[in-house]
Amino acid sequence: xxxxxxxxxxxxxxxxLASAQVTLDYEVGLSKILPGDEVDCYLVITNPNLHSExxxxxxxxxxxxxxxxxxxxxxxxxxxxxxxPFTFKAEEPGKYVVEVRVRTYxxxxxYYMPFTVSSSYPVLTVENPEVTLGEKNVLRVRVExxxxxxxxxxxxxxxxxxxxxxxxxxxxxxxxxxxRFEVEFRNGENVHRIIRAVNVTWNEMKDVVMNVTVxxxxxxxxxxxxxxxxxxxxxxxxxxxxVRVGESExxxxxxxxxxAWKFDFNVMATRILRVELSYLDEMGIKHVMSxxxxxxxxxxxxxxxxxxxxxKGMLTGEVCNFGSTExxxxxxxxxxxxxxxxxxxxxxxxxxxxxxxxxNGTLIISxxxxxxxxxxxxxxxxxxxxxxxxxxxxxxxxIASGAIAVVIVAIAIYALRRx
Numbered sequence: 031x032x033x034x035x036x037x038x039x040x041x042x043x044x045x046x047l048a049s050a051q052v053t054l055d056y057e058v059g060l061s062k063i064l065p066g067d068e069v070d071c072y073l074v075i076t077n078p079n080l081h082s083e084x085x086x087x088x089x090x091x092x093x094x095x096x097x098x099x100x101x102x103x104x105x106x107x108x109x110x111x112x113x114x115p116f117t118f119k120a121e122e123p124g125k126y127v128v129e130v131r132v133r134t135y136x137x138x139x140x141y142y143m144p145f146t147v148s149s150s151y152p153v154l155t156v157e158n159p160e161v162t163l164g165e166k167n168v169l170r171v172r173v174e175x176x177x178x179x180x181x182x183x184x185x186x187x188x189x190x191x192x193x194x195x196x197x198x199x200x201x202x203x204x205x206x207x208x209x210r211f212e213v214e215f216r217n218g219e220n221v222h223r224i225i226r227a228v229n230v231t232w233n234e235m236k237d238v239v240m241n242v243t244v245x246x247x248x249x250x251x252x253x254x255x256x257x258x259x260x261x262x263x264x265x266x267x268x269x270x271x272x273v274r275v276g277e278s279e280x281x282x283x284x285x286x287x288x289x290a291w292k293f294d295f296n297v298m299a300t301r302i303l304r305v306e307l308s309y310l311d312e313m314g315i316k317h318v319m320s321x322x323x324x325x326x327x328x329x330x331x332x333x334x335x336x337x338x339x340x341x342k343g344m345l346t347g348e349v350c351n352f353g354s355t356e357x358x359x360x361x362x363x364x365x366x367x368x369x370x371x372x373x374x375x376x377x378x379x380x381x382x383x384x385x386x387x388x389x390n391g392t393l394i395i396s397x398x399x400x401x402x403x404x405x406x407x408x409x410x411x412x413x414x415x416x417x418x419x420x421x422x423x424x425x426x427x428x429i430a431s432g433a434i435a436v437v438i439v440a441i442a443i444y445a446l447r448r449x
Contacts, residue, residue, distance in 0.1 A: 052077050052085070052106065054132060054141040057113070060218045063147050067120045067220045072113040073130060073143075077106040084135050085112075091129040094119050094145075123149035152179055152213050154226045162233040163203050171197040171211070171228070179215040184225070206232050238268045238285065238317070240307045245354060248299035248325050251407070252332035252353040253399035256297055258305060261290040268309040275305050278401075285309070296355055296400040301327055333357055333397055335409045336379055345386040345393075345411070350379040355400035363394040364411070 052075050059070040077083045085103035092098070096117050106112055118128070128143045152175040161167050169187070173179050173195045182191045185207060187199040210227045233239060241259040248254050258273050262285045272281045275295040282291055297303075306320040330352075338347030345364055351357050351374040360371035362382045369382040374397075389411065396406035 051079075051136060051139060052083055052132060052134065054130070054139060056141075056143045058118070058145070062150065062217065063118075063120045063145060064151070064217050064220070064222060065120055065123055065147055065149070066222065067147075067217055069118045069120065069218070071116050071118050073116060074111055074113050075103075075106060075132060076111040077108055080108050082107050086133045086135065088114065088133075089131045090116065091131070092126075094121065094126065095128055118145060120145075120147045123147045151222075151224055152215055152226070154181075154211060154213065154228055156209075156228045156230060159228075159230045160233055161201070161203060161209075161230045163205065163235050167201045167203065169197075169199045169201055169209075171199065173197070173213065175215060177216065179213055182212040182214075184210045184212060233263060234319075236264050238262050238264065238271065238307065238309050240273070240305070240319070240321070242305050242321055242323060244303060244323055244325070246326055247328060249328045249330055249332035249353055250299075251399070251405050252299050253296045253355045253401035253403065254299045254325075254353075255355060255400075256295040256303065256305070258293045258295070258307070259290060260285065260293065260307060262287055264311075266312045268311065271307070271309045273305070273307055276300065276303065296402075298399065298401050298403055299325055299327060301325055331407050333360070333374070333395060333405075333407065335393060335395060338393075338411065340386065340389045343385055343387065344383055346381070346383045348379045348381055349374065349395055351376060353377075357397040357399055359404075360395065360397040363396070365391055 055074040055076070057072040057074060060067065063069055073088070075085065083106045085106055086101070088100040088103065090098045096119070100114065103112070103114070124147055126145045126147065128145065130141050130143060132139045132141070152173050155172045155174070157170040157172055158168075161169075171181065173181065175195065178194050180191060180193050181197055183199055183201075185201070187201040189199070192199075208227055209230060210225055212223060213226055214221065214223045216222070239261055243257040243259070245254055256275050258275065260271060260273065262268050264287055266287060268285045270281065270283065271285045271291070272279060273293045276297045278295050278297055280293045280295070285291060301324065303323045303325055304320060305323070306318065308316060308318045310316055332351060332353030334350050334352065336348040336350040338345060347362075349360060349362060349371055354376050356373055356375050358373045360374055360380065362369045362371060362384060364384045365386055365388065367384050367386070369384050371380045371382050374380050391411050393409045393411050394406055395409070396404065398404050
């Protein structure tokens with residue numbers, strides 16, 4: 031009988047210990063957390079049991095939380111909750127998990143609290159992005175943010191400060207410049223200041239303006255296309271309008287007010303491309319303006335020998351054009367023999383076959399670029415096995431051109447292996 035009694039008492043104690051645990055939750059004081067924010071948060075400790083529970087200590091395992099260690103919380107009565115305040119200090123954007131451990135006399139509980147630090151800041155948009163030099167411009171700026179912000183233009187405009195989400199700034203530009211604003215806004219009790227630039231289109235005051243379009247990167251020996259758009263914003267005609275790109279030049283006799291014209295050039299790529307526009311006004315005075323564009327030159331020829339093989343005294347291979355313009359009059363020479371390939375379209379290849387007595391020698395490829403320049407490269411041929419070259423230039427090649435070049439080489443390999 032005594033054994034049964036003590037067994038019953040022991041079972042009750044075990045049940046009490048097993049149930050004498052608390053549950054954890056947390057509350058975050060901001061719906062969106064930004065880098066640098068200090069966020070008021072709460073760890074919610076709930077005692078769901080019918081008896082009280084003593085909280086011995088609470089430890090946050092993160093340098094982003096203060097305080098990290100709390101002791102002697104005390105007794106948590108039955109069926110009650112306690113909200114422990116703590117501060118989360120946001121750093122870089124990303125996802126974070128804070129581990130917290132609560133110890134009682136009946137054991138410990140580990141809880142994980144996820145936090146997301148966003149990089150979503152106010153966005154500035156200019157609703158009328160065309161700016162005319164030397165004239166009064168009213169910039170209408172809109173800020174996308176749930177609350178009003180303070181905006182300060184970091185250039186000579188009025189007013190120097192405005193509050194709200196829609197703004198108008200009066201601006202008299204004398205030259206092109208970066209248009210940047212300081213934006214001050216609140217996220218909870220946190221004050222942020224960021225610098226944001228806006229993109230605008232610059233127009234010359236009552237002048238003839240030009241817009242230059244050209245690829246950022248080009249191969250060596252590549253003729254590139256340069257498009258120059260010219261518009262007459264004057265109230266009078268412009269005469270003898272001349273556009274000069276490098277050594278190439280094109281003219282039109284007259285450009286009337288409000289008219290636009292497009293000039294297309296094929297020129298050899300250079301690291302610094304200079305474009306010049308000149309015209310005569312109605313008084314015969316010459317006006318000149320120019321722009322320079324920097325082009326990344328990839329250290330590889332636009333025209334390359336992609337692959338080759340020797341078979342029964344015949345040298346067969348592929349010539350690839352990795353450039354953005356077509357090449358004409360392509361000729362392959364080897365051991366005094368020539369093969370006329372003809373035209374190779376941009377990012378394409380053509381096949382050649384030449385009889386050869388030796389599997390070693392110098393192969394020469396010549397062609398006429400779209401600019402009219404006649405160019406050539408030489409390649410040392412060694413060995414009889416198939417050799418395949420990928421497009422040279424590494425990570426400097428534009429993604430689109432690089433992807434197409436890989437396709438060209440893959441097709442060339444397949445064509446060779448079918449022979």
